[in-house]
Amino acid sequence: MTALAQNRGVGVQTPRRRGARPSAGWIGLVPFTVYALLFLGVPAVLAIASGFFTENGAVTLANFSTFADPTTQKDIVGSIGLSAVTAVGGAIAGAVICYALLAVKPDGWLRTTVDAGSSVLAQFGGVMLAFAFIATMGNTGLLYAILNGIFGAGAFSSPLYTVPGLVPVYLFFQIPLMVLTFMPAMEALKPAWGEAVATLGGTRWTYWRRVGIPVLAPAFFGCAILLFANSFSSFATAAALLSQGGLIALDIKRASTSETVLGHANEAGSLALAMVVVMIVLMSVYGVLQRRAARWGDR
Amino acid sequence: MTATEQSTTPAQDRALTPIQAAPAAEPFAPGRAGRAPRFGAAPSRPTAAVILVIAGILFLLPMVASAIFTFQANGGGYTVGHYLDLVNPDLEYNYDVLFQGIQNSLILCVLTAVIILALMVPTMVLIEMRYPKLRRIMEFVCLVPVTIPTIVLAVGLVPTYSVVAQLLGSDAWTLAFAIGVIALPYAYRPVAVNIAGVDVRTLTEAGRSLGAGYVTIMWRIILPNLRRGIIAAAFITITVVLGEYTIATFLGRTTFQTGLVQVQHGDPYVAVIFSLLALLFGFVILLIIGRFGAIRPRTKD
């Protein structure tokens, strides 16, 4: 492939277009950069920096004392745990569904249905999702009504209103998100490789072990990281189900808009900073993983 | 990708292929005649069917439970009365805000999708073509919005939006900028994966060596290859807009979700009906877009 690039200078005329090529490209990056700075950079910096100020504008580190609070620590563990479980679970389940979708005609109705369904469900959240799960898995929901009918009233309590109970609820939007973002990677598996492995005498297991999984690994981990971040900062659904908190996102809401405990609004900033730190750590791990997996690509 | 290299004689090939290929060949052929069956990657039809059916049931269950609720008469028994409430003229005023919100959200869908497609995708392709070292930075930038909780981001958006309000007014459509940022992480991933699978540099070089200008290359060579990723990104953006609540609340605009919350306070049954209808509506729209996008002939990979 690089040979072609090197051939460029040999007898092939490359017509000059608008201006000197190397510098023209930078202009193409400007619109997005401006947009990102205005609507992402500025708010992000403001939001995180608020953790370093008091309500009156003085610089302080006092907001970080919230991390000494055992409740905050428990909530951090809860958030990371919930996000990790739903990210890994969602990634695997989503990958399995993508795998199944490979057997389906790519431009057919079933595939389009699954795509449309995944898109719609990936963002279905908040109060409505919470209520749908209350109606399904709550103490008086479909499932428990059946279970309690068989085993006697009060035999089972719904786990829905605890942090672990959020796992099925979160998976409901994590899995479609995975399907949506990972499917292009699955489709990029060229049939030629399958044929090549077969030609070389490999089984399907060999194909997956030596070709499929290594090729898919970077995309898989990238999507898993997205799922983790999605779950980590997700708020509305948890707020509807867990009235007593238990996650960092809920703590942030509580700190910034509490009616009863006033004066801690900027702790939200320090909590947000903690979340960003967690994400940076994760992204670094992902970067390392990707560099190792990149051996399989031509990058 | 380089696994095809081996040195066998044609005779050995003929000897190997019929025997070894048998276990690897899958008993299916979903494609039209002329498409090579996939070896190795795709599962068998029955396996796929089982997986998809189980997934379908699990995902429909909460929807069904919600739907059952909408038919419950309070006090026991079942009724379609709640659906009739939707068209009851006395209660129309309650739903005003919801319809306004739906209108705003639809406009936002279009605008946000345009922002993502017009800003993010060309930038990603440009980076891929000319500045591959910036890829990591782009990925990070596009992941940041989801790492910062939306409510905190909304607080940070306040100063920017006071400027926006002076320049462009306080109408709902100006939310498109903020929601575009929120949608970036989700829209980035499918396009990135697609770009990784398409060798953009080679295609560009090929196009240039055949005398095409950059616009032609972009429009006729690169983008058609990225169709899958772009459509997926557009899908995700639309659903992000339809599901977004926090920023709209914080900046005081009416969108579908804020309207839904309003209605929920008056009549929970109607609110659940509306949210199910919204899901259905979104599903149908995306189905139509998806079929429309699938009609064009696929470029062979």
Place this chain on the structure above:
Amino acid sequence: MKKRFLAAVAVTATAVVALAGCASGTQAGSGGSVKTLTHAQALTAKSADDFGGMAGLEAAAKKEGHLNVITLPPSWANYGKIIAGFEKKYPEIKINSENPDGSSADEVAAAKSQKGQSTAPDVFDLGTAVMNQNLDLLAPYQVQNWSKVQDDWKDSTDSKWIYDYTGLMSIGYDTKKFPKGIKKLDDLLDPQFKNAVAIKGDPTQANEALSAVTMAALQSGGKVDDIQPGIDFFQKLKQAGNYLGTLPTQATVAQGETPVVIQWSFNNVGWGPAAGSAGNPNWKTVVLPGTGFGSYYNQAINVDAPNPAAARLWEEYLYSPEVQNLYLAAGAYPAMLPAMKKDGTVDKAVLQKVGDAPSDFVQLDADNAAKASALLTAKWAAAIG
């Protein structure tokens, strides 16, 4: 793809044109009214007289054409009917009701973040704690019936706020599930209430939840300046397995997931048979005997209201006997109730149905509120686990 792009451009163009016609704005009055005020003058108007009487106020408000209210859920203290009534009386003024789920803190945050924009809230309905921290956001204004509200229920020095209504902390429950009823607080520790009892959120976050804990404290022998017995009660409730840690809504009450809810009486009433087909017909509201606990909310006007005349008209509307009776019908005791009982403007049938306001009930003053929130911050999470 081209088609899609063109379609998108077309829709965008239509949208821009359509929305451009929707911009709200305040305009100076121009003829035909008793006194016409500029926007700046309207912002500082202290009573209807500054507009030249109610007619002038109404004309100025109609010219503005919009009113932004915030955190007024339709089923809360009959705000649905109250808002509808205003829109019927003044069809030229369109009400934009934002963020019904918000708290008082959200109102203040919205006022600050949307300062100067046309969507900023015009009027507030605030809890006392938050209001006391944000007095600089409020504009002084005296409604025409100012004198009908007793002095300690309004801001007698600056006229910046006035009580609007209170409820009493009550227990709402489904009579079908619990036919024996609830006579005292400790009844809730009974095993039949497994996974049944919910409060409106987290007491370190929401005023209504804090009030529930305070009520529990008062019923368990505590006092307003020490709500530890309330925290203890909820701990016992949790240990008995009866405490449900989710946010009850009208939907969960109708569906049956939260069969016992401790919240303001006007909310419990509003989610029951009074809500017609949207409510739970078996829902009964009971206020336990003993010292009642209430909390007056406060009406106030945004000092930077984008629609100042409409804001002031809204206040006048609220403090008229018709609307005060609407509050009462929902079980929220309005601030003008004692005066209305004296001069006979109260709706006697409604008063009969809802029950008279308790003669003694307690509220949390600023000190006790601070003590309560400090205690909760320290002890609540551990107690509820």
